[in-house]
Amino acid sequence: xxAQIPTIETLIxxxxxxxxxxxxxxxxxxxxxVGLIFAVTGGTFFMxxxxxxxxxxxxxxxxxxxxxxxxxxLGIKAIIKAIDNRHTYAALCEHGVAYxxxxxxxxxxxxxxxxVLTRDQVHVKSRQRLGIFMNNTRVTVSHTYxxxxxxxxxxxxxxxxxxxxxxAEEIQIAVALNKKx
Numbered sequence: 001x002x003a004q005i006p007t008i009e010t011l012i013x014x015x016x017x018x019x020x021x022x023x024x025x026x027x028x029x030x031x032x033x034v035g036l037i038f039a040v041t042g043g044t045f046f047m048x049x050x051x052x053x054x055x056x057x058x059x060x061x062x063x064x065x066x067x068x069x070x071x072x073x074l075g076i077k078a079i080i081k082a083i084d085n086r087h088t089y090a091a092l093c094e095h096g097v098a099y100x101x102x103x104x105x106x107x108x109x110x111x112x113x114x115x116v117l118t119r120d121q122v123h124v125k126s127r128q129r130l131g132i133f134m135n136n137t138r139v140t141v142s143h144t145y146x147x148x149x150x151x152x153x154x155x156x157x158x159x160x161x162x163x164x165x166x167x168a169e170e171i172q173i174a175v176a177l178n179k180k181x
Contacts, residue, residue: 005105008091011098015107018094024167025089031082038075042068090157092170097147099155108149110178116171117146147171 012020046068052061084102091098096109121142145168147155157164 008098008100011105011107012093015096015109017096017098017107020091020093022092023089024163026085028082028086031078035075035078035082038078039072042072042075046072090167092167097171108155110174112149113175114148114150116175119144
């Protein structure tokens, strides 16, 4: 990690956040495994289809090699993203949250929070064959939480951070308890 980015312990002391209750980290192991599987599988199929492309102008082999390359590139992209997110984590403390990413580090106290915004994205994917919808529909929901502070800072917590829903709920509860008269 860069020497310019403060450690989580430093942020906790600077902002007087108190005792750490829980640390939320990005899940990189599963992303690395999936990325590796995609990259190796795509690369292997590309290497297997390569001789057929040069031996004869086979359209199926060309299409297969293009899809294999796309599969391989998606795997490499997943691996790079997982490596970039290896230092992303948030520490939920008694009096606030310390948040560290590869780009920087910052923290906020409960009394600085103005609002916690929630953004839910629903993705629906249906299988369709010959114009007929099959009974195979997949729905995924991704959550993004934005914490806005009274000094203009914004903290964005996305799904890549493990258990982001639990973290957001803890922040909302702590902010509500802190604002009681």
